[in-house]
Amino acid sequence: MAVLLALGASGHAHATEGAASLYLLGSGGPAAAVMPPVEGVYFDKVIYVYDGDAKAEREFPLNGNIVAGLDATIVADFTTLLFVPSTDFLGGTLAVGVTAPLGAPMLDVDAVLTGPGGAALTARRRDTALTTGDPVGLVMLGWHGEKVHLELSSMINVPVGNYREGQLANLSLHRWAVDGSAAVSWHDPASGWDLSAKAGYTFNGKNDDTGYDSGDEVHVEAAVEKAFSPRFSLGVQGYYARQISNDNGVLGPFRGETVAVGVTAATNVVMAGVPATFRTRVFRELETTNRLKGMSFWLDFSVPISMNLPQQ
Structure with a gap:
């Protein structure tokens, strides 16, 4: 069976305050507009690893701090329940x-x-934490023809996660943010080809603790994938993101921009009598402005919990 669902999970894409964005760049890959085939409840889990850095002369706003020479590794788990x-x-x-x-x-x-509070520091510093991020609400509406699929989606970041005020390591954005996206997929099961594209706009709010007001962003993604059998597919994917309005903070406009390319592969299996999909993705950022530059690795697992199958 093909991919059960394609959804944009919340996450960190390295822009705006804290080098973080609501929309997880790379999530709009193959079958981006293909919706679940029947009514039911679906489970999706993404294991996400990002490693990137910025040169010492580049300054970043980070949870009330201004830092230089930022090096970050993020290991995160995004669990989604979709009804x-x-x-x-x-x-x-x-x-x-x-x-x-x-x-x-x-x-x-x-x-x-x-x-925080304006104190000047110079020492090298390291911070780690096992923490929760803000929950993200999702709404999607999709239409499909014989091969063409269209999808409109929106998600909202609710700033109630564990925000470590004044600390460097945070998963919580601690601001309201809303993303609206549109996706299209040309998905041909007979030939095995899938061509998908997705574009969206993220509205960022203000972090009330730090007073930092992040600018809005746009993101565009595209993917081409070929299914070589009902069980295995392989493809290429890329994304581009740019901040289009200024931050309101001590570093001035601080507009970010990035472009990345990567590869993706998926395998479809049957577990306990139900179809499940495992997908991996690897991305390399080629050029960045006011962002970290690095690589990301994904492992995505999707499976239906219950389905309202049509009566035979």
Whole structure:
């Protein structure tokens, strides 16, 4: 069976305050617009690892601190429950869900130039934590033809996660943020080819603890994948993101930009009588501005918990 669902999980994409964004770049890959085929409840888990750094002369705003020489490794788990109440809502499939982030950010900085409250520091500093991020609500509406699929989606970051005020390592954005995206997929099971594209806009709010107001962002992704059998597929994927409005913080506009390319592979299996999909992705960032530059690795597992199958 093909990919059960394609959804954008909450996460960290290295822009704005804390080098973090609501939309997880790379999540809009193959079958980006393909919705779950029947009503039911679906489970998705993403294990995400990112490793990146920035040169010592580049300053970053980080949870009330101004730091230089940032090196970050993030290991995170994004668990999503998706409920599909109807496959005939406005002529399409409606899905609602929630994503719960849990992770271990590990950060090293060459210097903390300014700490919370304006204190000046110069020492090298390291911070790690096992912590929760903000929960993210999801709404998706998709339509499909014989080969062409369309999807509109939105997600909202609710700032109630474990925010470690004044600390370097955080998974919580601690600000309201809303992303709206549109995706299209040309998905041909007969030939095994899938061509997908996704674009979106992220509205960022203000962190009330630090007073930092992050600018808005746009993101564009594309993927091409070939299924070589009902069990295995392989493809290439890329993304581009750019901040289009200024941050309101001590570093001025601080607009970020990045482009990355990667590879992806998926295998479809049957577990306890139900179809499941495992997918891996690896991305390399080629050029960045006001962001970390590095690589990310994904392992994605999708399976239906219950399905309202049509009567035979």
